Amino acid sequence: MSEKYDELLQEMQSGDTVTRGYHQQIHWYPGHMVKARRGMEEDLALVDMLVEVVDARAPFSSRNPDLAQYAKRKPHLLLLNKADLADPQQTKLWIARYKKEGYIPVAVNAARKEGLKDLQAALLKAGKPFREKLVRKGLQPRDPRAMIIGVPNCGKSTVINALSPKSSAKTGNKPGVTRGRQWVKTGAGVELLDTPGLLWPRFANYHTAFCLAVIGCISDAAFPMYQVAGDLALWLKDNAPQALMERYKLKELPETADEIFTAIGRSRGLLGPGGTVRYEDAAPILLQEYRAGKLGRLSLEKADEVFAEAADEQKQ
Numbered sequence: 001m002s003e004k005y006d007e008l009l010q011e012m013q014s015g016d017t018v019t020r021g022y023h024q025q026i027h028w029y030p031g032h033m034v035k036a037r038r039g040m041e042e043d044l045a046l047v048d049m050l051v052e053v054v055d056a057r058a059p060f061s062s063r064n065p066d067l068a069q070y071a072k073r074k075p076h077l078l079l080l081n082k083a084d085l086a087d088p089q090q091t092k093l094w095i096a097r098y099k100k101e102g103y104i105p106v107a108v109n110a111a112r113k114e115g116l117k118d119l120q121a122a123l124l125k126a127g128k129p130f131r132e133k134l135v136r137k138g139l140q141p142r143d144p145r146a147m148i149i150g151v152p153n154c155g156k157s158t159v160i161n162a163l164s165p166k167s168s169a170k171t172g173n174k175p176g177v178t179r180g181r182q183w184v185k186t187g188a189g190v191e192l193l194d195t196p197g198l199l200w201p202r203f204a205n206y207h208t209a210f211c212l213a214v215i216g217c218i219s220d221a222a223f224p225m226y227q228v229a230g231d232l233a234l235w236l237k238d239n240a241p242q243a244l245m246e247r248y249k250l251k252e253l254p255e256t257a258d259e260i261f262t263a264i265g266r267s268r269g270l271l272g273p274g275g276t277v278r279y280e281d282a283a284p285i286l287l288q289e290y291r292a293g294k295l296g297r298l299s300l301e302k303a304d305e306v307f308a309e310a311a312d313e314q315k316q
């Protein structure tokens, strides 16, 4: 592990892949990463199946590319969670795209248990070859074991809760389960590790950092919020002008981020002494309202664009 990991760390910290933006300002905690990664690698060796949770609004940037190396060895489900906040049309395209890449993608809203039936069916189906293999080898059939994994705040705990019936007996005390972890029966023909694997997001470039900050994968204290919200304002201006204007009752579309904030501030009555507009206060409001879906179901990443860019980079 260490050689590859060292490379990764170096690449991330050197900022070689970066041309502009604030991703260099985002504070990282390599100590955390090393620890999380070690625990994860131990757990990965124990499971028969991976269930990676991503945010449906940024299904590319909220993945950790390191996990791809395991994808070929074990069935790899990709949950596009928070699908209620993403553009359904885009989610469909992402699902088609990830299917082509050999993953088993499923759109869910874990918080409201929407898509849960699809997820259970996908788990059952993905586990079938595993069970058949045991039978072929003359071994006692058992349910495959799966692990939930993903970047912070993508909904890992919510997915585990959604899949674990309240009455479910923990099946702990099995060999291989360390650090007080347990397997939980899910009723979908898999046993689930009750603790999710935490992946550190990778701020490889400006675009990734923007997406991860906007969807809330990084704590707000760790990135320049005003700047990120400003970029979100410009992104909305270009990609969802109608939503922006309606939400904040704007009569015309401003040009710059500061002007957008000023317009929002005016419409929300964010006034300081002497009636000046406290435009800076509009930044956290815009960010929170996007995150909560108040501007509509807006995906930050479009499947065709992201994959076209990836293909271009490979050609170079």
Ligand SMILES: Nc1nc2c(ncn2[C@@H]2O[C@H](COP(=O)(O)OP(=O)(O)O)[C@@H](O)[C@H]2O)c(=O)[nH]1
Pocket: 081, 082, 083, 084, 085, 108, 109, 110, 111, 112, 150, 151, 152, 153, 154, 155, 156, 157, 158, 159, 196
């Ligand atoms: N809108 C929406 N919110 C969700 C969904 N799943 C989780 N959340 C919320 O996202 C936040 C992070 O979820 P959590 O499960 O703690 O993420 P974890 O850090 O990956 O374990 C919580 O506030 C959840 O309520 C979903 O499908 N839709």
Ligand SMILES: [Mg+2]
Pocket: 156, 157, 158, 196
């Ligand atoms: Mg959690």
